[in-house]
Amino acid sequence: QHWEMLLHSLGRCTKVWIPDPDEVWRSAEIIKDYKEGDKSLHLKLEDESIYECPVDPQGKELPLLRNPDILVGENDLTALSYLHEPAVLHNLKVRFLESNHIYTYCGIVLVAINPYEHLPIYEDDVIYAYSGQNVGDMDPHIFAVAEEAYKQMARDEKNQSIIVSGESGAGKTVSAKYVMRFLATVGGSPSETNIEAKVLASSPIMEAFGNAKTTRNDNSSRFGKYIQIGFDKRYRIIGANMRTYLLGLFYELNTCAEDFFYTSQGGDTSISGVDDADDFEKTRHAFTLLGVKESHQMTIFRIIAAILHLGNLEIHVESSKDTCTILNEDEHLNNFCSLLGVDYSQMQHWLCHLKLVTTFETYVKNMSWQQVVNTRDALAKHIYSQLFKWIVQHINKALHTSVKQHSFIGVLDIYGFETFEVNSFEQFCINYANEKLQQQFNLHVFKLEQEEYMKEGIPWTLIDFYDNQPCIDLIEAKLGILDLLDEECKVPKGTDQNWVQKLYNQHTRSQHFQKPRTSNTSFIILHFADKVKYESEGFLEKNRDTVYEEQINILKASKYQMVASLFQDENNAAPSTSIRKGTAKLSIRSTRPAIKSANKEHKKTVGHQAICSLCTSLTTQQIVKILNLYTPMHEFEERVTVAFIRNIQTHLQERKDPPQLLLDFKHMFPVLFPFNPSSITMDSIHLPASLNLEFLRKV
Numbered sequence: 001q002h003w004e005m006l007l008h009s010l011g012r013c014t015k016v017w018i019p020d021p022d023e024v025w026r027s028a029e030i031i032k033d034y035k036e037g038d039k040s041l042h043l044k045l046e047d048e049s050i051y052e053c054p055v056d057p058q059g060k061e062l063p064l065l066r067n068p069d070i071l072v073g074e075n076d077l078t079a080l081s082y083l084h085e086p087a088v089l090h091n092l093k094v095r096f097l098e099s100n101h102i103y104t105y106c107g108i109v110l111v112a113i114n115p116y117e118h119l120p121i122y123e124d125d126v127i128y129a130y131s132g133q134n135v136g137d138m139d140p141h142i143f144a145v146a147e148e149a150y151k152q153m154a155r156d157e158k159n160q161s162i163i164v165s166g167e168s169g170a171g172k173t174v175s176a177k178y179v180m181r182f183l184a185t186v187g188g189s190p191s192e193t194n195i196e197a198k199v200l201a202s203s204p205i206m207e208a209f210g211n212a213k214t215t216r217n218d219n220s221s222r223f224g225k226y227i228q229i230g231f232d233k234r235y236r237i238i239g240a241n242m243r244t245y246l247l248g249l250f251y252e253l254n255t256c257a258e259d260f261f262y263t264s265q266g267g268d269t270s271i272s273g274v275d276d277a278d279d280f281e282k283t284r285h286a287f288t289l290l291g292v293k294e295s296h297q298m299t300i301f302r303i304i305a306a307i308l309h310l311g312n313l314e315i316h317v318e319s320s321k322d323t324c325t326i327l328n329e330d331e332h333l334n335n336f337c338s339l340l341g342v343d344y345s346q347m348q349h350w351l352c353h354l355k356l357v358t359t360f361e362t363y364v365k366n367m368s369w370q371q372v373v374n375t376r377d378a379l380a381k382h383i384y385s386q387l388f389k390w391i392v393q394h395i396n397k398a399l400h401t402s403v404k405q406h407s408f409i410g411v412l413d414i415y416g417f418e419t420f421e422v423n424s425f426e427q428f429c430i431n432y433a434n435e436k437l438q439q440q441f442n443l444h445v446f447k448l449e450q451e452e453y454m455k456e457g458i459p460w461t462l463i464d465f466y467d468n469q470p471c472i473d474l475i476e477a478k479l480g481i482l483d484l485l486d487e488e489c490k491v492p493k494g495t496d497q498n499w500v501q502k503l504y505n506q507h508t509r510s511q512h513f514q515k516p517r518t519s520n521t522s523f524i525i526l527h528f529a530d531k532v533k534y535e536s537e538g539f540l541e542k543n544r545d546t547v548y549e550e551q552i553n554i555l556k557a558s559k560y561q562m563v564a565s566l567f568q569d570e571n572n573a574a575p576s577t578s579i580r581k582g583t584a585k586l587s588i589r590s591t592r593p594a595i596k597s598a599n600k601e602h603k604k605t606v607g608h609q610a611i612c613s614l615c616t617s618l619t620t621q622q623i624v625k626i627l628n629l630y631t632p633m634h635e636f637e638e639r640v641t642v643a644f645i646r647n648i649q650t651h652l653q654e655r656k657d658p659p660q661l662l663l664d665f666k667h668m669f670p671v672l673f674p675f676n677p678s679s680i681t682m683d684s685i686h687l688p689a690s691l692n693l694e695f696l697r698k699v
């Protein structure tokens with residue numbers, strides 16, 4: 001069938017796409033036969049102008065064929081005769097601009113365009129309309145994907161995973177929420193436990209604490225989330241369980257706090273000046289629904305306020321440069337201590353001093369300004385991540401059920417690929433995680449597609465898909481970027497600059513690594529989605545993120561029970577994250593060694609916490625592990641939404657660099673291409689003699 005269609009369209013199609021610096025792709029009609037050796041191709045553009053398109057003598061670089069108009073607007077991209085960049089873009093553009101269709105299938109994948117406005121397509125009656133229907137009978141929709149997962153779970157007795165991917169701001173979190181809402185609606189039970197409502201209530205909380213404003217997305221997820229919704233034998237929701245991967249959120253905390261919270265006034269520990277009363281109320285309501293006590297809620301907000309004050313305290317540098325002090329009356333430290341219920345003078349002392357324990361003696365050393373700043377920031381992040389863990393644990397407790405779970409549907413929503421003007425460690429972690437996710441995507445989708453063709457007897461050969469293993473190796477292999485970073489952290493006088501120099505020496509020949517011509521402090525990685533330049537400054541410190549035991553001990557002694565409890569088990573907490581107590585054996589230990597304090601003399605200092613290994617290997621290893629554990633190859637059902645930023649029109653016209661939309665396509669779609677291009681030979685196709693199409697690049 002596909003072959004027939006291809007033949008058919010080849011016979012009729014005389015239109016092509018030519019690259020254009022402004023419009024990206026322009027449509028053109030071939031108006032004169034091309035003969036071998038011709039130096040140009042005679043084309044008529046849509047504005048009726050004639051264009052002689054130069055072609056290289058070998059006829060290798062020739063325009064791409066345009067799909068027959070009758071196919072444009074198809075709701076499944078695989079129905080197109082030609083599935084290449086201009087074809088995909090054009091089809092999505094037509095659907096989106098002409099009929100406001102944001103959803104399109106591409107085989108088993110759902111492609112979603114972020115409309116950036118509320119469309120009336122998510123109401124309950126739409127949910128009911130999709131419920132029980134077959135995918136093929138309805139317009140593409142996120143609900144159709146959710147329904148399909150639900151149906152397959154019930155009919156085929158298979159657990160399901162829905163993976164939402166796409167760059168930052170593309171709409172992943174929104175999509176994941178719609179999936180959850182669909183499932184909560186169709187899988188809701190009349191019982192009084194109200195479990196669906198609780199499952200949905202987890203979202204605003206997680207967003208309040210795990211989102212932050214970035215230039216790409218006002219509520220960008222700074223954590224990855226895998227939520228597993230459990231069903232009983234009758235396919236009613238009975239509970240849920242969530243796993244999260246928090247990034248070093250602290251850097252954005254200030255803006256995010258502005259968005260949801262308050263600032264505590266003076267020594268007063270009450271919460272005042274709530275900025276966004278609405279969101280704040282929503283968060284509190286959700287907390288209450290999930291059984292978080294009023295007093296605990298207050299403590300949570302106090303802790304947030306305390307962290308903000310910690311970031312503002314004044315550090316005075318003494319005349320001898322290696323000594324710092326914090327005044328006896330520092331307003332911010334005072335607030336910090338009273339909010340957390342800890343001792344002022346001890347905190348004041350241990351923020352500026354370091355206890356060193358050697359075999360022979362114990363002594364106290366003054367910290368430099370930089371050291372104070374670094375350890376303070378590490379402490380703030382640590383407090384925040386402990387709080388985040390506490391919240392997740394509580395949500396999980398509220399969503400837990402003692403009833404045996406018959407099956408589940410998991411939804412994975414991680415932070416999306418991102419690139420800014422200046423990219424640092426956080427972007428590196430995020431993009432590395434996405435690189436790993438993309439690899440999973442490639443493997444699974446690729447395999448599924450091929451099985452599909454075999455089943456339908458469609459001729460196929462191995463498709464040469466974009467394999468990002470080399471890029472992953474560059475990052476995680478021995479002597480790779482992370483390995484060298486850890487090594488540099490261990491060197492007593494290690495610096496970002498030395499590390500980046502080592503990267504240059506080691507990797508300049510790598511396909512995925514570049515040294516920028518104009519900088520000797522940054523490096524470029526060619527990720528699957530984009531080329532990203534990272535500034536090395538701060539990598540070492542952020543990777544190290546050492547928290548000192550003396551500071552933690554003060555917090556442990558807090559007069560507030562909840563604050564104290566956040567820091568228990570500190571001593572045996574290796575940098576391994578036990579995702580949730582009492583569930584499957586999913587406690588994953590870092591494959592990388594814990595990052596020990598750099599300095600020899602620091603070595604004996606107990607209680608160092610290498611938190612940020614959480615951001616790198618652990619985070620991604622866990623995601624990958626979860627993908628593998630819960631989505632075994634042989635029964636993998638994948639639904640992916642790839643969503644894109646802004647509207648296509650703007651992007652095509654502005655031609656911003658890098659045109660993210662295009663880059664995404666380049667790397668998402670080749671995987672799904674239904675034929676091996678080179679397997680089509682012109683000999684096997686009978687063409688009207690008048691139409692010499694041989695020159696066209698067949699894709």
Ligand SMILES: Nc1ncnc2c1ncn2[C@@H]1O[C@H](COP(=O)(O)OP(=O)(O)OP(=O)(O)O)[C@@H](O)[C@H]1O
Nearest residue numbers: 116117168169170171172173174217220221415416
């Ligand atoms: N289906 C949709 N309809 C209307 N608006 C949407 C839709 N999807 C996304 N948006 C808008 O886009 C914004 C960004 O979406 P979202 O937060 O889901 O992105 P994300 O992919 O999760 O990004 P990040 O990786 O940064 O977390 C939303 O706040 C919302 O305003």
Ligand SMILES: *[C@@H]1O[C@H](CO)[C@@H](O)[C@H](O)[C@H]1NC(C)=O
Nearest residue numbers: 204207208211217218219279
């Ligand atoms: C996300 O950001 C937009 C724009 O600022 C805002 O209107 C919306 O309410 C936010 N969504 C959530 C869940 O906070």
Ligand SMILES: *[C@@H]1O[C@H](CO)[C@@H](O)[C@H](O)[C@H]1NC(C)=O
Nearest residue numbers: 320322323324325352365366
């Ligand atoms: C360490 O700091 C204290 C003040 O906190 C100061 O009195 C002392 O001289 C400093 N020691 C050194 C070695 O600089």
Ligand SMILES: *[C@@H]1O[C@H](CO)[C@@H](O)[C@H](O)[C@H]1NC(C)=O
Nearest residue numbers: 157158159230405406407408
């Ligand atoms: C689905 O997951 C549940 C646990 O949640 C498990 O008991 C069940 O065996 C799984 N089903 C299949 C088909 O693997």
Ligand SMILES: *[C@@H]1O[C@H](CO)[C@@H](O)[C@H](O)[C@H]1NC(C)=O
Nearest residue numbers: 497498500501518519520521
């Ligand atoms: C990096 O470049 C700056 C100026 O561009 C130069 O001063 C510095 O020595 C260089 N560093 C190294 C390690 O090459």
Ligand SMILES: [Mg+2]
Nearest residue numbers: 172173220221
């Ligand atoms: Mg998100």
